[in-house]
Amino acid sequence: MKGLILVGGFGTRLRPLTLTMPKPLVEFGNKPMILHQIEALAAAGVTDIVLAVNYRPEIMVAALKEYEAKYGVSITFSVETEPLGTAGPLKLAENILKKDNSPFFVLNSDVTCEYPFAELIEFHNAHGGEGTIVATKVEEPSKYGVIVHRENSTQIDRFVEKPVEFVGNRINAGIYILNPSVIDLIELRPTSIEKETFPQLAAAGTLHSFDLEGYWMDVGQPKDFLAGSTLYLSALNKKSPELLSSGPFVHGGNVLVDPTANIHPEAKIGPNVVIGPNVTVGAGARLKHAVILKNATIEPHCFVNNSIIGWNSKVGKWARVENVSVLGDDVEVKDEIYCNGARVLPHKTIAGNVEKPEIIM
Amino acid sequence: MAKKALILVGGGTRGTRFRPLSLESPKVLFPVAGKPIVSHAIDAAATLPSVQEIVLVGFHPASTFNELIAQTKRQYPNIVIKYLQEYKPLGTAGGLYHFRDEILSGDPEAFFVIHADVCSSFPLEEIETFYKNVEADAVILATNVPKQTVVGNFGSIVVADDGSGKVVHYVEKPESALSTLVNAGVYLFNKSIFDTIAEAKKERSDQVSSGVSFDTDPDFLSLERDILSKLPHLSNTKFYAYVSKDFWRQIKTAGSALPANSLYLQKLDQSDSKSPGLLPRSSNIIPPVYADETAIIDPTAKLGPNVSIGKHVTIGKGARVRDSVILNGTEIKHDAVILNTIISDDCKIGSWARIEGSSDSTAASTSAASTGYMVGITDGVSVGSSSTGVSILASNVLVGDEVHIKNSVILNWKEIKSDVCNEVIM
Structure with missing residues (x-):
């Protein structure tokens, strides 16, 4: 089988992290974002994966070579010379996606969930239509495009963009399985699969939706990245609790710690914290709702809440970092400093308080 | 020696x-x-x-x-x-x-x-x-x-x-x-x-x-x-x-590149106003203006003083550029206004967009005082202001038609569709 991952551009919404690391390689739950998807695709029997990108950084080429070998898949970069939207990249990768008659997966790279691909294939084959959209239920459907079904059926009747009255609460989760014939509906130009291709399939009665179990989140920006991490950790707690830390420093649960991290037993960590490789956390440090990336140093007695600490960064003693602060690569927050919603670009030193949310360039 | x-x-x-x-x-x-x-x-x-x-x-x-x-x-x-x-x-x-x-x-x-x-x-x-x-x-x-x-x-x-x-x-x-x-x-x-x-x-x-x-x-x-x-x-x-x-x-902050640009241009203009790249004074050119020979500038656009234009830049009809640096490959559409601004490579600026560093802020008034140590150049020449009175666009930024950007810094690959004032857009 085949799969296409829509990676797109420079991930500017996730800056400052993506100033030094391509978005697909930013670690989510201690694993590059794209690796979650590659693993799930490989586990479902996918052997050909296409990455639809606007540019191809060398570091990503190297990382994906490694994954090719490890997961026995072939990974191809499909580089758009101009952004082609969400449907154009399918046409551009036609050679691979149409190489056999099996259906192919399409994933938005920002979306995280439990990727129930095996069930999805089964469902798709059973209904016999041209395409299946994975749907997730949301509390406020008025912000999204809502899926409306034919009565007592999984068959999609139409889409209602930002509905003012309640027509349902299932929305497009950004994950699809499509028959190769769908590509014939797409032209090679900037075009939207949601707005142009799917309405045609729905009108023809060959588009169905599949209800997603468990969590779903678009983690393309820092606030959602943190929220998504929390959802991921809760899911991990249900599925494989043995992967979570049970160290003396854990408080409130759902703490994922890389085995190479060095954490002082008198630190207090949790709930909902991810700690990456070679991270050091000192005595009396307090971390909650936080992601601490590789090689960061959390000095004693500091407080980090609802924030992302970038690779090789350092948070000083008695510092307080909170309110969706994001430190880029190699940032230093000096001792006793307060950071409220600071977005700090790589290689900066913060020696004065950041009292209100601000970009520190 | x-x-x-x-x-x-x-x-x-x-x-x-x-x-x-x-x-x-x-x-x-x-x-x-x-x-x-x-x-x-x-x-x-x-x-x-x-x-x-x-x-x-x-x-x-x-x-x-x-x-x-x-x-x-x-x-x-x-x-x-x-x-x-x-x-x-x-x-x-x-x-x-x-x-x-x-x-x-x-x-x-x-x-x-x-x-x-x-x-x-x-x-x-x-x-x-x-x-x-x-x-x-x-x-x-x-x-x-x-x-x-x-x-x-x-x-x-x-x-x-x-x-x-x-x-x-x-x-x-x-x-x-x-x-x-x-x-x-x-x-x-x-x-x-x-x-x-x-x-x-x-x-x-x-x-x-x-x-x-x-x-x-x-x-x-x-x-x-x-x-x-x-x-x-x-x-x-x-x-x-x-x-x-x-x-x-x-030249410390990005904004300080602007006065440096002005001073070097003024020096060049005073020592040799026929130097390659300097545009001669005309009804729409107020010297000093430097433009690469590959730049395409509509004759109805008004440029200067203190403007540098890079390679393969296009400047459309009726555009206005003053006290600014425009780098290579950038396109400025018709009737756009660029004042006290640095625009990096390969940006696209929409029609009637206005991008400016203000000269009315307090930051600018302190830097006006600092022109006191800009000696050796014609009296009373304004050379823009400190970084806070400058707008800066990094490379590959798209600015929509009619958008107003004031005293702001835009990082690369961003698309600006609505007005921005005193902000950093990351």
Whole structure:
């Protein structure tokens, strides 16, 4: 089988992290974002994966070579010379996606969930239509495009963009399985699969939706990245609790710690914290709702809440970092400093308080 | 005389103050008045009769300067030019000391050391003459700045009362304004400077090993902090200041590239208004305006003063550009207005968009005061303002039609569809 991952551009919404690391390689739950998807695709029997990108950084080429070998898949970069939207990249990768008659997966790279691909294939084959959209239920459907079904059926009747009255609460989760014939509906130009291709399939009665179990989140920006991490950790707690830390420093649960991290037993960590490789956390440090990336140093007695600490960064003693602060690569927050919603670009030193949310360039 | 000129190109601090313009290439390669900041210093050295070799010293990867060096070689076939890369950030004196054998090879009687990140007329010939006349061992280029700007910003120089220019005291970034005469970042040394650095280095490593100093790296030495302060007190070193009244600015923040652009353009215009690239005065051109020959400028667009336009830029009908730098490949559509702004490579600016750095903010009024030390240029010339009175667009930014951007900084690859004021868009 085949799969296409829509990676797109420079991930500017996730800056400052993506100033030094391509978005697909930013670690989510201690694993590059794209690796979650590659693993799930490989586990479902996918052997050909296409990455639809606007540019191809060398570091990503190297990382994906490694994954090719490890997961026995072939990974191809499909580089758009101009952004082609969400449907154009399918046409551009036609050679691979149409190489056999099996259906192919399409994933938005920002979306995280439990990727129930095996069930999805089964469902798709059973209904016999041209395409299946994975749907997730949301509390406020008025912000999204809502899926409306034919009565007592999984068959999609139409889409209602930002509905003012309640027509349902299932929305497009950004994950699809499509028959190769769908590509014939797409032209090679900037075009939207949601707005142009799917309405045609729905009108023809060959588009169905599949209800997603468990969590779903678009983690393309820092606030959602943190929220998504929390959802991921809760899911991990249900599925494989043995992967979570049970160290003396854990408080409130759902703490994922890389085995190479060095954490002082008198630190207090949790709930909902991810700690990456070679991270050091000192005595009396307090971390909650936080992601601490590789090689960061959390000095004693500091407080980090609802924030992302970038690779090789350092948070000083008695510092307080909170309110969706994001430190880029190699940032230093000096001792006793307060950071409220600071977005700090790589290689900066913060020696004065950041009292209100601000970009520190 | 000075056979060699060493140009300090930095790289150890990653130029964070020059962001966002230093996110994609180093500060010293940023073009003002049609050429990279560092090339203004290179040209000054290369055109000096005595200089045979130019050496760039810094911590940037070696490949950074390949193109610049190749181009400079073509321009000056009789000058040797190379780049020496520090193996770790060594500081301004540490870097020189590390490469001392290379610098002293060929036994130069004296050598210039020039900070690439200053905007100056680089009066090297005058410095050389002065050095000979006073029989100095070390000469520092000095310039006067307003008293209120000295504290914490500059290296302060106290000279003898006798008018000789002999330096009696030097302090880097003082806590009080000792003197309005400051270090302009250009020196002429002989080899005795290496003895002083060697001593300072020994002192430093003794302090580090005995635990007196908290600096962890004994190899890191700053010319300004660790060496110049010692020179006035050495009996065997004659240390003089050459005071210049020409224009001079530091290029620290990204916004400070704008006054540097204006000053270099004004200098060029005054010395040779027919210089290649300068557009002649007309009803729609207010000099100085520099434009690359590949730029396509609609005759109804009004440009200047103090505007630099890069390669393959297109400027549409009825557009207005003043006090701004527009880099390569950018497209400015018809009737757009660009004031006090830096626009990097490959941006697209929509019709009737207005992008400006304001001159009405308080930040601008303090910098208006600072034009007091811009001497040697026509009276009353405004050269834009400090970084806060400038808008900056990094590369590949798209600005929609009719959008207003004021006093803001936009990082690369962003699309701006609605008005932005006093913001950083990441």
